Amino acid sequence: xxxREKYNQEEWDLLAGTPLLVGAAMSAAANSGVMGxxxxxxxxTQAMLGxxxxxxxxxxxxxxxxxxxxxxxxxxxxxxxxxxxxxxxKSREIKEPSQMQELVIDxxxxxxxxxxxxxxxxxxxxxxxxxxxxxxxxxxxxxxGGFMGFGGTKFSEEEGIFLEKIRNALGxxxxx
Numbered sequence: 186x187x188x189r190e191k192y193n194q195e196e197w198d199l200l201a202g203t204p205l206l207v208g209a210a211m212s213a214a215a216n217s218g219v220m221g222x223x224x225x226x227x228x229x230t231q232a233m234l235g236x237x238x239x240x241x242x243x244x245x246x247x248x249x250x251x252x253x254x255x256x257x258x259x260x261x262x263x264x265x266x267x268x269x270x271x272x273x274x275k276s277r278e279i280k281e282p283s284q285m286q287e288l289v290i291d292x293x294x295x296x297x298x299x300x301x302x303x304x305x306x307x308x309x310x311x312x313x314x315x316x317x318x319x320x321x322x323x324x325x326x327x328x329x330g331g332f333m334g335f336g337g338t339k340f341s342e343e344e345g346i347f348l349e350k351i352r353n354a355l356g357x358x359x360x361x
Contacts, residue, residue, distance in 0.1 A: 187248075188244045188245050188247075188248040189248055191303050191304075192299075192303070196299055198269055199292060199295055199296055199299065200245070200249055200296055200299070200300075200312070201249050201266075202266055202269055202270065202292070203289070203292045203293060203296050203316065204232075204233050204236070204249065204250070204315065204316055204319050205229065205233055205266060206270070206285075206288070206289050206292060207289055207293070207316050207319050207320050207323075207351060208225070208228070208229030208230075208232060208233065208319045208320065208322075208323045209226075209229060209285070210282070210285045210286050210288075210289040210347070211225070211229075211319075211320045211323040211324050211344060211347060211348070212225035212226065212229060212323055213282035213285060213286075214282065214286065214324070214341070214343045214344045214346075214347040224326045225323045225326050228322050228323045228325075228326035229319065229322075229323050231322070232318060232319040232322040232323065233250060233319060234250055234252055235250070236249065236250030236315050236319075237250045237251065237252075239315065239318065240311045240314070240315055242307075242311070243307075243308055243311035243312070243315075244308065245300075245304060245308045245311065245312050246311050246312055246315050249312075250315075273288060274288075286347055286350070289351070290350055290351065290354045291354075293316065293351055293354035293355050294354045294355075296312070296316075296355075297309075297313065297354065297355050297356050300312060300313075313355045313356075313357055316351065316355060317348070317351060317352060317355070317357065320344075320347070320348050320351055321348065324341070324344040324345075324348065
């Protein structure tokens with residue numbers, strides 16, 4: 186059975202959408218300015234699409250991170266993800282970055298429970314590590330608190346707090 190066949194559409198949307206949301210919410214956790222936000226968005230995309238290379242033994246991560254075969258497929262996927270995200274934002278009436286973080290934490294918890302039902306320990310751990318890796322890469326891609334790209338810190342206190350919330354939601358303290 187292929188990985189994708191284990192999940193219904195709603196479950197797959199959760200697993201496929203959470204990595205991108207983790208990076209987006211981490212980007213919003215602290216103000217990086219315009220250039221920093223662009224760096225973080227790029228880091229999010231690279232970390233998302235690089236999942237299969239980072240976790241080459243994980244069929245789940247490879248399936249979720251599968252690169253599009255064409256520009257048309259990339260646009261179609263992006264539009265579908267945007268629509269799902271907008272639906273979640275609208276249904277939860279999200280207006281603040283903290284509310285987006287709450288959505289991500291909820292999705293991380295749901296993904297962890299879903300994976301516990303359908304995957305083995307290795308796949309579960311790889312997916313969770315991948316999510317944390319995405320958050321860390323986004324947080325480290327731009328400085329916060331500087332001026333015009335100078336100074337500041339690569340990993341802000343706000344980002345550290347959010348990363349810990351992600352790790353807790355995923356049950357990362359339970360990983361061996």
